[in-house]
Amino acid sequence: MSEEKLKKYNVGILGATGAVGQEMVKVLGERDFPVAELRLLASSRSAGKVVDAGKFGKVTIREASDDSFEGLDIVLGAAENDISKKFVNSIKASGAIYIDNSSAFRLDPDVPLVVPEINPDDAFKHHGVIANPNCSTIITLVAINGINKLSPIETLYASTYQAVSGAGAKGPVEMYDQAKAVLEGGEIKTGVFPYQIAFNLIPQIGGFGENGYTSEEMKLQNEGRKILHMPEMKVSCTCVRVPVERSHSISVIAITKDKLDLEDVAKAVSEAPGCRLVDDKASNVYPMPLDTSDQDTVFVGRIRRDLANENGINLWCCGDQVRKGAATNAVQIAELFVK
Amino acid sequence: MSEEKLKKYNVGILGATGAVGQEMVKVLGERDFPVAELRLLASSRSAGKVVDAGKFGKVTIREASDDSFEGLDIVLGAAENDISKKFVNSIKASGAIYIDNSSAFRLDPDVPLVVPEINPDDAFKHHGVIANPNCSTIITLVAINGINKLSPIETLYASTYQAVSGAGAKGPVEMYDQAKAVLEGGEIKTGVFPYQIAFNLIPQIGGFGENGYTSEEMKLQNEGRKILHMPEMKVSCTCVRVPVERSHSISVIAITKDKLDLEDVAKAVSEAPGCRLVDDKASNVYPMPLDTSDQDTVFVGRIRRDLANENGINLWCCGDQVRKGAATNAVQIAELFVK
Numbered sequence: 001m002s003e004e005k006l007k008k009y010n011v012g013i014l015g016a017t018g019a020v021g022q023e024m025v026k027v028l029g030e031r032d033f034p035v036a037e038l039r040l041l042a043s044s045r046s047a048g049k050v051v052d053a054g055k056f057g058k059v060t061i062r063e064a065s066d067d068s069f070e071g072l073d074i075v076l077g078a079a080e081n082d083i084s085k086k087f088v089n090s091i092k093a094s095g096a097i098y099i100d101n102s103s104a105f106r107l108d109p110d111v112p113l114v115v116p117e118i119n120p121d122d123a124f125k126h127h128g129v130i131a132n133p134n135c136s137t138i139i140t141l142v143a144i145n146g147i148n149k150l151s152p153i154e155t156l157y158a159s160t161y162q163a164v165s166g167a168g169a170k171g172p173v174e175m176y177d178q179a180k181a182v183l184e185g186g187e188i189k190t191g192v193f194p195y196q197i198a199f200n201l202i203p204q205i206g207g208f209g210e211n212g213y214t215s216e217e218m219k220l221q222n223e224g225r226k227i228l229h230m231p232e233m234k235v236s237c238t239c240v241r242v243p244v245e246r247s248h249s250i251s252v253i254a255i256t257k258d259k260l261d262l263e264d265v266a267k268a269v270s271e272a273p274g275c276r277l278v279d280d281k282a283s284n285v286y287p288m289p290l291d292t293s294d295q296d297t298v299f300v301g302r303i304r305r306d307l308a309n310e311n312g313i314n315l316w317c318c319g320d321q322v323r324k325g326a327a328t329n330a331v332q333i334a335e336l337f338v339k
Numbered sequence: 340m341s342e343e344k345l346k347k348y349n350v351g352i353l354g355a356t357g358a359v360g361q362e363m364v365k366v367l368g369e370r371d372f373p374v375a376e377l378r379l380l381a382s383s384r385s386a387g388k389v390v391d392a393g394k395f396g397k398v399t400i401r402e403a404s405d406d407s408f409e410g411l412d413i414v415l416g417a418a419e420n421d422i423s424k425k426f427v428n429s430i431k432a433s434g435a436i437y438i439d440n441s442s443a444f445r446l447d448p449d450v451p452l453v454v455p456e457i458n459p460d461d462a463f464k465h466h467g468v469i470a471n472p473n474c475s476t477i478i479t480l481v482a483i484n485g486i487n488k489l490s491p492i493e494t495l496y497a498s499t500y501q502a503v504s505g506a507g508a509k510g511p512v513e514m515y516d517q518a519k520a521v522l523e524g525g526e527i528k529t530g531v532f533p534y535q536i537a538f539n540l541i542p543q544i545g546g547f548g549e550n551g552y553t554s555e556e557m558k559l560q561n562e563g564r565k566i567l568h569m570p571e572m573k574v575s576c577t578c579v580r581v582p583v584e585r586s587h588s589i590s591v592i593a594i595t596k597d598k599l600d601l602e603d604v605a606k607a608v609s610e611a612p613g614c615r616l617v618d619d620k621a622s623n624v625y626p627m628p629l630d631t632s633d634q635d636t637v638f639v640g641r642i643r644r645d646l647a648n649e650n651g652i653n654l655w656c657c658g659d660q661v662r663k664g665a666a667t668n669a670v671q672i673a674e675l676f677v678k
Contacts, residue, residue, distance in 0.1 A: 155647045159498035159590035161540055161579065175538075179518050199514075200629040201500055201581065201588050203641055203655045208620040212601075212643030221646060234647035238590040238655065240500065242540065243582050249540050251498035251577040251590075262551075281547040290539040302542055304551030307560060308494045308573035316542045316577065 008036035009338070012072040012096065014064055014087060015079030016040035017051075019169040020101055023327035024076050029054040031331055034338060041068050069094035074337070076330050077101050077132075092128040097337065099130045099330045103215075106131040106223055113226045116332040117273040118145050122227075123336045130333055133227060134219035135325030136160050136239065136248050141227055142275055142298040142324070143317035144254050146268030148228065151256035154311075155234040158220055161242045161249040162205060163289060166321050167192050172245045179243075193241065202241040214239055247289035248321040255312040262305060265313055269300045274324070279303055287318035295320060296328045347375035348677070351411040351435065353403055353426060354418030355379035356390075358508040359440055362666035363415050368393040370670055373677060380407050408433035413676070415669050416440050416471075431467040436676065438469045438669045442554075445470040445562055452565050455671040456612040457484050461566075462675050469672055472566060473558035474664030475499050475578065475587050480566055481614055481637040481663070482656035483593050485607030487567065490595035490650075494573040497559055500581045500588040501544060502628060505660050506531050511584045518582075532580065541580040553578055586628035587660040594651040601644060604652055608639045613663065618642055626657035634659060635667045 011028065015021045021042070028035060038056045047063035062068060064083070069075060069091045077084050077100035084102040091098040105111040112122040113131045115138055123130055133141075140158055147153065164171035170192045178198035181188050188196050195202055206215030221235035242249075270277035278287045279301035287299030298319040306312025319325060350367065354360045360381070367374060377395045386402035401407060403422070408414060408430045416423050416439035423441040430437040444450040451461040452470045454477055462469055472480075479497055486492065503510035509531045517537035520527050527535050534541055545554030560574035581588075609616035617626045618640035626638030637658040645651025658664060 157496060157592065157647065159577075161500070161581070176522060180522055183515060183519055183522070194623055195627060196629060199583055200627055201583060201657075202627060203588070203590075203625050204623060208623075211646075212620060212641070213646070236592065236646040236648075236651070236653060238498075238641070238653060240588075240590065240655075242500070244538055244540060249542070249579075251542075251579065253496065253575065281551060284533055284543060284547075286542050288534060288539055288541060290535060302551070302577070307550075307552070307575040308496065309575075312575070314575060314577060316579075318540075 008034045009073040010037040011035050012039040012075040014041045014077045017042045017046045018078055020326045021078035023322050025053050027327045027331045066090040072096040074334050099333045101132040101326050105129050114333050119227055120336055132330045133223045135321035137220050137223045138325050138329055139298050139319035140250050143300045146272030147254050150260055150268050151258040153254045153256050155255040157253040158237045159251045160239045163244040163246050165246045198243050205239040244289045246293040247318050249318040252315050253306055253312050255309050259311050289318050292318040293320050296324045347373045348412040349376040350374050351378040351414040353380045353416045356381045356385045357417055359665045360417035362661050364392050366666045366670045405429040411435040413673050438672050440471040440665050444468050453672050458566055471669045472562045474660035476559050476562045477664050477668055478637050478658035479589050482639045485611030486593050489599055489607050490597040492593045492595050494594040496592040497576045498590045499578045502583040502585050504585045537582050544578040583628045585632040586657050588657045591654050592645055592651050594648050598650050628657050631657040632659050635663045
């Protein structure tokens with residue numbers, strides 16, 4: 001891809017019919033991404049369907065196959081790991097840059113893992129594939145990026161409160177169906193989640209590893225270290241699914257090398273790209289998932305000194321994981337190549 | 340009160356019509372507390388109403404006044420702080436032991452603060468008043484009590500996921516009304532909570548102090564130190580209201596003086612009074628609020644080594660805050676005096 005000469009780009013979306021794929025179409029339109037052709041790829045189940053792609057008009061879904069990628073400049077991946085692995089070589093062979101939201105290649109040393117507000121330069125070291133990080137990881141890192149620049153974070157503790165849409169488009173449907181059944185006395189059906197999520201909490205996202213942490217919990221450590229170029233950073237995380245439709249929230253403790261001034265922290269957060277300081281204790285104002293859904297900024301509040309370690313900062317952040325935590329971050333990576 | 344001679348006790352409940360007061364009536368019955376007279380006291384609004392007190396039959400609510408307590412052996416307090424302060428001297432003058440669930444006297448050095456599974460002996464040092472701790476504090480401390488006996492906890496981190504019934508009987512009504520409005524398109528009304536809680540999170544419980552922590556967040560430190568007799572224990576807490584009807588959940592990191600063996604920790608938790616180990620990662624089994632409501636045990640799971648500090652143990656616990664977090668704990672304190 002020769003970014004200098006092109007004015008408009010042929011963009012493919014692999015997994016275009018899922019929650020993240022649909023949001024990618026929306027975000028490309030909203031951000032006026034210079035699209036020449038928009039090619040929507042999905043499984044054979046969806047092939048042939050005509051979808052409304054907003055400013056890009058009606059687009060017919062094509063079945064993804066090894067020869068689906070010819071002529072594309074950029075492929076945004078919104079498919080599961082197995083699909084991503086199946087097509088990565090065809091995408092690379094086509095010459096397109098593959099910006100993949102799956103976790104298949106995130107920890108591959110040849111694949112940059114990029115949050116454009118934090119490590120945009122890494123994107124240009126790609127060999128055909130750039131990985132989009134985990135949703136909670138993106139939101140947490142955007143929130144603490146300013147603090148980390150004041151003094152390096154040595155230890156990061158996080159307890160997450162993750163929305164049901166993080167499990168895909170069927171997550172909210174299941175939650176609302178269950179809520180209706182609770183209110184009206186019907187049968188509770190589960191499918192997306194292993195247990196009832198309406199009016200409940202499920203302290204498991206992903207499978208369990210040998211160390212007792214879930215795959216989702218390990219991402220904040222493994223991806224956070226790579227994105228921040230801080231391989232020694234200590235990270236300990238608990239991930240919990242909560243009955244919220246959209247926007248993940250995270251209770252964070254960031255312990256820095258030096259003791260920070262709280263006013264400096266607030267200033268750093270308010271000036272950090274992609275962040276908004278929402279922290280007015282006198283008026284009971286703080287980030288909440290309802291207020292942060294369907295937009296791209298990470299809201300940060302409840303900033304205070306940790307009571308256990310004077311070098312620690314406690315905060316609470318919320319961000320829309322389908323947008324900034326997935327679709328928008330991928331489109332922002334693509335924008336790095338539009339000059 | 341001469342506990343050796345009495346077989347049955349005259350028990351009063353101050354604030355009998357609230358969520359905790361009603362639960363106290365239920366728990367006294369369930370646990371076969373030896374009640375001679377059950378006297379239910381509330382505000383003038385409720386006076387004269389006849390309530391079904393289960394095995395105690397129909398009881399007429401009386402208006403609480405300074406002469407309401409004569410002849411009582413035990414008064415269980417389920418009223419707000421101002422009501423508790425208003426009547427404490429009358430209760431003491433009556434000779435009854437006042438077991439108070441409000442936070443009015445919890446940090447008073449003359450008032451024992453008791454979790455019967457942890458510090459029952461403190462109860463006998465009372466001067467007329469014994470305080471029942473904060474709900475999240477009780478649940479968290481019952482969960483970590485066994486670990487603390489293996490090696491003293493030096494630092495305790497907690498992020499809470501607190502049910503709406505913690506705000507009283509009207510909390511669940513408001514949540515379900517809002518959920519109905521979301522599902523059916525009606526108007527969202529708030530009253531108990533400052534913002535919509537259905538399908539949302541509110542990271543504030545109680546008012547903000549100068550240090551940026553809420554009153555609820557400071558209770559785990561201040562009450563935890565007193566109950567455990569560990570004035571140096573470092574505690575840092577974030578309290579969040581979640582759209583769950585009943586049972587608080589807490590994501591805990593307990594950093595102990597010594598590095599512990601994880602099998603020893605699981606054994607200590609399973610043997611700790613009031614605890615149940617619910618931790619089978621192979622079968623995706625862990626505590627959830629739906630499973631822990633309307634019973635008295637604190638469920639503990641997700642036990643694993645902290646990744647930031649090898650002396651740290653991470654865990655997840657759930658308990659019914661109206662019962663073990665309030666009513667049952669108060670009745671258990673009363674039971675200490677029944678021999």
